[in-house]
Amino acid sequence: MALDDLSLTVERGEILGFLGPNGAGKTTAIHTALGFLRPTTGGGMILGKPFGDTAARARVGFLPDSPTYFAGSAMSAVELAGQLNDMRNPQLRERAKMLLGRLNLLSAGKDARRFSRGMQQRLGLAQALVNDPELLILDEPTSALDPPGVLEVRDLLRAARDEGKSIFFSSHQLSEVEHICDRIAFLDHGRLLRHGPLAAFLEDSGSMEVVLQNLPAAAEFLRRYEQYRAGSSENGARFVIPARLQRELIEQVWTAGGELVSVSPVRRTLEDLFVAWSAEGNRETRA
Amino acid sequence: MRKAWLIARQLLWQNRWLFLMLMFWPYVMAIILTVGGKPDPDDVLWMLHQECFAGLALVAVTGSTLLGNEQRSRRIVMVVARSVSRAQYLLALLMTAWLPLVLYGSGFLVSGIGLAVLLHKPFAGVLVMALAQLVLGVWAGSVSIFWSILLPQIPASIVSVACVGLAVYLGELGMIGPGRLLLALFETAISGRNAPATIGMDAVLTLLAGGVWFAAAAWIFSRRDLNLTAD
Numbered sequence: 001m002a003l004d005d006l007s008l009t010v011e012r013g014e015i016l017g018f019l020g021p022n023g024a025g026k027t028t029a030i031h032t033a034l035g036f037l038r039p040t041t042g043g044g045m046i047l048g049k050p051f052g053d054t055a056a057r058a059r060v061g062f063l064p065d066s067p068t069y070f071a072g073s074a075m076s077a078v079e080l081a082g083q084l085n086d087m088r089n090p091q092l093r094e095r096a097k098m099l100l101g102r103l104n105l106l107s108a109g110k111d112a113r114r115f116s117r118g119m120q121q122r123l124g125l126a127q128a129l130v131n132d133p134e135l136l137i138l139d140e141p142t143s144a145l146d147p148p149g150v151l152e153v154r155d156l157l158r159a160a161r162d163e164g165k166s167i168f169f170s171s172h173q174l175s176e177v178e179h180i181c182d183r184i185a186f187l188d189h190g191r192l193l194r195h196g197p198l199a200a201f202l203e204d205s206g207s208m209e210v211v212l213q214n215l216p217a218a219a220e221f222l223r224r225y226e227q228y229r230a231g232s233s234e235n236g237a238r239f240v241i242p243a244r245l246q247r248e249l250i251e252q253v254w255t256a257g258g259e260l261v262s263v264s265p266v267r268r269t270l271e272d273l274f275v276a277w278s279a280e281g282n283r284e285t286r287a
Numbered sequence: 288m289r290k291a292w293l294i295a296r297q298l299l300w301q302n303r304w305l306f307l308m309l310m311f312w313p314y315v316m317a318i319i320l321t322v323g324g325k326p327d328p329d330d331v332l333w334m335l336h337q338e339c340f341a342g343l344a345l346v347a348v349t350g351s352t353l354l355g356n357e358q359r360s361r362r363i364v365m366v367v368a369r370s371v372s373r374a375q376y377l378l379a380l381l382m383t384a385w386l387p388l389v390l391y392g393s394g395f396l397v398s399g400i401g402l403a404v405l406l407h408k409p410f411a412g413v414l415v416m417a418l419a420q421l422v423l424g425v426w427a428g429s430v431s432i433f434w435s436i437l438l439p440q441i442p443a444s445i446v447s448v449a450c451v452g453l454a455v456y457l458g459e460l461g462m463i464g465p466g467r468l469l470l471a472l473f474e475t476a477i478s479g480r481n482a483p484a485t486i487g488m489d490a491v492l493t494l495l496a497g498g499v500w501f502a503a504a505a506w507i508f509s510r511r512d513l514n515l516t517a518d
Contacts, residue, residue, distance in 0.1 A: 034368055036513040058370035068362045070297040083293050084369035127365070 010166040017181035018170040025190040061128030069112035081127035099126040117144035188281030211261040294379035310390040317398035350384035350431030351443035374505035388424040411479030429500035464492035
């Protein structure tokens, strides 16, 4: 997958969610930043060094989407990752033990190759964290975890963020992204379509939910808003209208003798955004 | 060197049973030769020469398949995502391909000396063959790793073994270095007779040639994409 003029920044103490449909180029972007792939033209910097810089990688922790291991225990896998990042014992062993303890892997079996996928993913996270990296790049870190495992990882990532680490979190698990990410970047067909604070994206739907009561059945204006009617509840009739129409609607309701129960911005889910942005990406590509 | 060793250790451990079996191969061959009593000296020499070629072929085949295996299993990601350069990674592969030859060579040496003693012959030639084999192993390993970067596993193995065969031919044409050392390997007698006087210089040249092949491999590999399937 080709990447087109992609530039992303992850601040200190921040988790950036990296989203996009299959084939969007997320893994390609990560592999390019780590130097596994070479850009055909151009280049980039990671931690102030060119992509693929060996010394810079000692300051990065990476968890691939499907981690694989050599024969050996969880401890030996984490120690190897630390040693390859220039760490030495006894600090290395202590940190490995601490991380394996936090990820419930201290009593795991003798051969990491035979671990369940969830255990392998947790072990990969321990490897990524062992060198106390400034930047964590995680590719689908919770895809194989059970709910308690997801909570453990979530806590670990929040703790890492609180320590000032920058976390690049690539995932299809939108609920997870909603839970822990501060900002998101949405990639499609190799292009960055959206990039910004998650909260702003979720709140900025451009629509308002208006609940009304005691509407006169014969009110003429209601016909104009029929298309925005979103059902009714015991509180009254619900309308989801574009924000620009809210003032007009409310004035007409009052004029007609109706009663305004509530007005609130419609909060979107990341799933809504994902679907909408994917469709937009497809339209732009076709165009 | 330390990082290369750390990686090579893992790869060696991964294939330990195969390498241990190969270590015993020269003993098995020696036992087969001596089952019927005192072996014929020509048979022993022929077997030692075959074992030399098999040792080099072992390095060539191992070296040419390691990179493909590691890329296919994606274990390479676990390694090169750390602070490991492409050259260090290739050095680890070279060590993984060459170190089993030390084990194999020790079996070759011990079984060869045993056969020489049985034949009441001096065994200097066995020692020369074992050392030449180790030196040529560095060269063959570098050549095979070079081809493994450019070709898929099976073609890389075929080309690598063909390079060893071609070097013998070039040695016959007078090429110094690996060619002449290979020729010396196959012409040296059990007693050490026929070992050419230039063997020391050819050993040095062979190591240099191995270094050139390795440097070329590292240069190319550091400019190539890893063969990983993206999402």
